[in-house]
Amino acid sequence: MDLNYGKTCDIPAIAGEPAVAIDHLNFTYPDAANPALHDISLTVEKGEKVALVGPNGAGKSTLIKLIAGLEPAPPGKIRVYGNPVGDCHHKVAYVPQRGDVDWRFPVSVRQVVMMGRYVHIGWFNRAGLEDRAAVQRALDMMELTDLADRQIGELSGGQQQRVMLARSLAHEADLLLMDEPLNNLDVRTQESIFDVMDHLADAGRTLIVSTHDLGVLPMHFTRAIFLDKEIVADGPPKEVLTARTLLRAYGVHIHDHEGIWDNGIAAQHPH
Amino acid sequence: MGSLLSILIEPFAFGFMQRGLAAGILIGISCAVLGAYVVLRGMAFIGDAMAHTILPGIVVAFLNGVSLFWGALIAAIVTALGIGWFSKEGEVREDTAVGVMFSGLFALGILLLSKLRSYRDLSHILFGNILGVSDADLLVIAGVCLIVLIAVIVGYKELLVTSFDPGHAISIGLSPSLVRYALLMLLALTIVTAIQAVGVVMVVALLVTPAATANLLTKQLPNMMILGALFAAAASLIGLYASYYADVASGASIVLALTAMFVLAYLFAPGRGWVWRALKR
Numbered sequence: 001m002d003l004n005y006g007k008t009c010d011i012p013a014i015a016g017e018p019a020v021a022i023d024h025l026n027f028t029y030p031d032a033a034n035p036a037l038h039d040i041s042l043t044v045e046k047g048e049k050v051a052l053v054g055p056n057g058a059g060k061s062t063l064i065k066l067i068a069g070l071e072p073a074p075p076g077k078i079r080v081y082g083n084p085v086g087d088c089h090h091k092v093a094y095v096p097q098r099g100d101v102d103w104r105f106p107v108s109v110r111q112v113v114m115m116g117r118y119v120h121i122g123w124f125n126r127a128g129l130e131d132r133a134a135v136q137r138a139l140d141m142m143e144l145t146d147l148a149d150r151q152i153g154e155l156s157g158g159q160q161q162r163v164m165l166a167r168s169l170a171h172e173a174d175l176l177l178m179d180e181p182l183n184n185l186d187v188r189t190q191e192s193i194f195d196v197m198d199h200l201a202d203a204g205r206t207l208i209v210s211t212h213d214l215g216v217l218p219m220h221f222t223r224a225i226f227l228d229k230e231i232v233a234d235g236p237p238k239e240v241l242t243a244r245t246l247l248r249a250y251g252v253h254i255h256d257h258e259g260i261w262d263n264g265i266a267a268q269h270p271h
Numbered sequence: 272m273g274s275l276l277s278i279l280i281e282p283f284a285f286g287f288m289q290r291g292l293a294a295g296i297l298i299g300i301s302c303a304v305l306g307a308y309v310v311l312r313g314m315a316f317i318g319d320a321m322a323h324t325i326l327p328g329i330v331v332a333f334l335n336g337v338s339l340f341w342g343a344l345i346a347a348i349v350t351a352l353g354i355g356w357f358s359k360e361g362e363v364r365e366d367t368a369v370g371v372m373f374s375g376l377f378a379l380g381i382l383l384l385s386k387l388r389s390y391r392d393l394s395h396i397l398f399g400n401i402l403g404v405s406d407a408d409l410l411v412i413a414g415v416c417l418i419v420l421i422a423v424i425v426g427y428k429e430l431l432v433t434s435f436d437p438g439h440a441i442s443i444g445l446s447p448s449l450v451r452y453a454l455l456m457l458l459a460l461t462i463v464t465a466i467q468a469v470g471v472v473m474v475v476a477l478l479v480t481p482a483a484t485a486n487l488l489t490k491q492l493p494n495m496m497i498l499g500a501l502f503a504a505a506a507s508l509i510g511l512y513a514s515y516y517a518d519v520a521s522g523a524s525i526v527l528a529l530t531a532m533f534v535l536a537y538l539f540a541p542g543r544g545w546v547w548r549a550l551k552r
Contacts, residue, residue, distance in 0.1 A: 004444070005444035006444020065438075068438075068441075068442045069442060070438050070442060089444040092442065093442070094439065094442040096436065096438050100438065101435075101436060105311060106311070106492045106495055107492065112435070115435075118428055118432055119443035123429070124425050124428075153490075154490075
C-alpha cells in the first residue's frame with residue numbers, strides 16, 4: 001500500500017517548462033518590518049548550475065526555502081517544473097545549512113541518508129531493497145561507506161556536509177537546492193563536493209546553490225545570481241561579479257576587476 | 272543470601288505490590304519510549320504542562336463519578352489543541368502559550384479540588400500512589416503501553432525525520448505539525464497513566480529523566496528507548512521497596528531513584544561523563 005506524504009508529481013513535468021520559474025515574488029517574514037525579498041523574477045532551465053550570491057541577510061536562504069516549500073510563498077509566484085511549489089516532492093531535494101542540523105541527535109550516517117528515501121517510501125512503510133541500494137550508492141559516491149554506522153556527531157565538518165549531500169543523492173531528485181554547502185570546508189572537501197555537483201549536472205539535474213565563496217564561481221557554476229533582497233545581477237559568473245556588485249555586497253572597493261580572482265576576495269569579506 | 276533474597280521477594284507476596292510493580296514497569300516503558308522524543312525535541316516543558324492541565328479533568332470526572340481516565344484524557348487533548356491554537360499565528364510564543372494554559376488550568380484544578388472534602392484524594396493525584404493501582408487501572412496502563420509501542424514502531428520513520436530535521440520533512444511533504452499533534456496525543460495517554468505512579472507534579476520526571484540518562488550512555492535511538500525503559504522500571508522497583516520497608520512516599524522515591532541514576536550517568540558515563548572529561552584535561 002502506498003501512502004505518499006504529499007503530492008508526487010508523477011505526471012511528467014509539463015513539457016517545455018523550466019525547472020524553476022519565479023514571477024515578481026515578494027516575501028516578508030511575519031512580524032518583520034522590511035521585506036526579505038523584493039520583486040524577484042527569474043527562470044532556471046533544466047541542467048543549469050546556478051550560484052546564489054550576495055551579502056549576509058540578502059535573502060539567499062529565504063529564496064531557497066521558498067522554492068523548497070519550507071516557507072509559504074505567495075500562491076502562483078513560484079513554479080517548479082511548471083507546477084506549484086509542493087506538488088513535486090519527489091523531484092526536489094533541499095540540503096540545509098550544516099549549522100541548521102542537530103548533530104548530537106542519535107542517528108547514524110546511514111539512517112540520515114535513508115531519510116532521502118522516505119519521500120519514495122511514504123507513510124508507515126519500511127525501506128525496501130531498492131531503497132537500501134540507493135542509500136548504498138549514495139554512501140559510496142560520497143565516500144562515506146566506512147562511516148555509515150557512526151553517529152553523525154562523530155564526523156568532521158566536511159564529512160557531515162557529505163552526509164547531507166548523500167541524502168539528497170538518495171532522494172534522486174531532479175532539482176537540488178543547497179544552502180551554503182561549501183561553508184567552512186577545506187579545499188579538498190570542496191573539490192569532492194564540486195565533483196558530485198558536476199556529476200549531477202551532467203546527468204541533467206538542476207542545481208541552485210547559495211554560497212558566499214566567490215572565488216569558486218567561474219570554475220564551477222554556469223550562472224550566478226547576485227541577490228541583495230532583489231536581483232542585482234544575473235548572468236555568467238564573471239559578468240555578475242563586477243566592482244559594483246562586490247562593493248554593494250561587501251563594502252570593498254575593487255578597481256581592477258580582472259584582479260579579483262588573484263587577490264582572493266573571497267577571503268576578505270567579513271563572515 | 273537467603274535472607275537478602277527474602278527481603279527482595281517478600282513484599283511481592285501482596286497483590287497490591289504485584290500490581291504496583293507491573294504498573295511501574297509498563298508506565299516506565301511508555302514514558303521512556305516517548306521520553307526519548309520529549310528529550311530530543313526539547314518538549315520537557317510541554318510534557319510538564321500537560322501533566323498539570325490534566326488536573327481539572329480528573330477533578331471534574333471525580334465529582335461526576337465518571338472514570339478519571341477519560342476526564343484526564345479530554346483535558347490533555349484540550350491542552351494539546353489549545354497550545355497549538357494559541358501559538359499557531361505566531362502572536363504568542365509557544366512556551367508562553369504553554370505557561371499560560373498550564374498555570375491557568377492547574378489553578379482551576381486546585382480550585383475544584385478545594386471543594387472536595389478529602390485531602391487524601393488530592394495528595395494521590397498530586398503525588399501519585401502506585402500501591403493503589405487496581406486491576407482495572409492495570410488494564411488501562413497495559414493498553415496505553417501497547418498503543419505507545421505500536422505507534423512508535425509503526426511511525427518510526429515519521430517521528431525520526433520530523434524530530435531530527437523538520438525542514439527535510441516539510442520538503443518531502445510530511446507535515447511536522449501533524450506528527451507533533453500525534454505525539455502530543457500519545458503523551459497525553461501516557462501522562463494520564465503515569466499520574467498513578469508519581470502524580471501530576473512529578474510526571475515530567477518519568478518522561479524526561481530516564482530518557483535523558485539513557486541519552487548520556489548511548490548514541491542510538493532504539494537503545495536510548497530500551498535503556499530508558501530499564502531505568503524507569505528499576506526506579507519503580509526501588510520506589511516500591513522504599514515505600515514498603517521505609518514507609519516513605521512511593522512516587523517521590525521513584526523520582527529520586529531516577530534522579531540518582533541521571534547524576535551517576537552524568538558523572539561516570541563512559542567516554543563523556545564529567546569524571547571522564549576531567550581526567551582527559
